[in-house]
Amino acid sequence: MTEHVIEISRSTDSLDEEPDERCMTEWLCAALNALQQSPSEVSVRIVNVDEMVALNREYRQNPAPTNVLSFPAGLIADGLTFLGDIVICSEVVRDESVTYTKDFSHRYAHMLIHGLLHLLGRDHQDDAERLQMEAEEQALLAAFDMPNPYEVQNAS
Numbered sequence: 001m002t003e004h005v006i007e008i009s010r011s012t013d014s015l016d017e018e019p020d021e022r023c024m025t026e027w028l029c030a031a032l033n034a035l036q037q038s039p040s041e042v043s044v045r046i047v048n049v050d051e052m053v054a055l056n057r058e059y060r061q062n063p064a065p066t067n068v069l070s071f072p073a074g075l076i077a078d079g080l081t082f083l084g085d086i087v088i089c090s091e092v093v094r095d096e097s098v099t100y101t102k103d104f105s106h107r108y109a110h111m112l113i114h115g116l117l118h119l120l121g122r123d124h125q126d127d128a129e130r131l132q133m134e135a136e137e138q139a140l141l142a143a144f145d146m147p148n149p150y151e152v153q154n155a156s
Contacts, residue, residue: 003039004029005080010046015090019105027109031116031140042116043085052089067092068111070118086115102149106141110149113140 006025019027024044032040047055049065057063059071066089073084088111097107117133124130138148 004032004037005039005041006044007041008044008046011051012046012048012090014046015094017104018090018094019108023105023109024112027112027144028116030143031113034140034143035120035136037081037083037120039080041080041082042119043082044112045085045087047087047089049089049091052087052092055087065089065092067096068115070115072119072121083116083119086112086119088112088115103146106146106149109144109146110137110141113137 006028008021008024028042028044032042052065052069053063055069056066059069060066068089069087071085071087073082075082088108090108093108093111094104096102097104100107102110114133114137117136122129122133122136124133134150138150141147141149
C-alpha cells in the first residue's frame with residue numbers, strides 16, 4: 001500500500017452522523033491506492049453553506065451552494081504529489097442525502113470520491129466523460145460496500 005497524506009480541516013462544526021476524519025482518510029487513501037496513484041497528498045476542507053456559496057461564486061460564478069469543489073494543484077515535492085484541495089459542505093451533502101434517499105455517510109463518501117477524481121483530471125463535461133467518471137465512482141464506492149450512488153432508492 002502506498003502512503004498518502006490526507007489533511008482535513010474545517011471552518012464549521014461537525015454535523016451529527018457526519019463521517020469522522022478517520023473514515024474520510026480511509027476512503028480517500030483506499031481510492032488513491034485503487035487508482036494506483038503514487039504517494040499523494042490531498043487537503044480536505046469542510047465548510048458551512050455561506051463559505052461554500054462564496055467559493056462557488058468566486059470560482060464558478062455561481063451564487064448557489066454546492067456539495068463539493070475541487071482545486072487541482074499537481075505539485076510534486078520530495079516524492080509526494082500534492083493533488084490539491086477538496087472543499088465539501090456537509091450541510092449540502094446531508095440535505096442531498098435526504099433528497100436522494102441516500103445514507104448520509106454514503107453520499108459523503110461519494111462526494112469525496114467525486115472531488116478526488118476531479119483532482120486527478122476526471123470531468124463530466126460531456127456524456128462520455130460523465131459515464132467514465134460515474135463508472136469509476138461506482139467501482140470505488142463498491143469497494144467500500146456502498147451501493148451505486150446513481151441508482152434511485154425508494155423511500156420505505
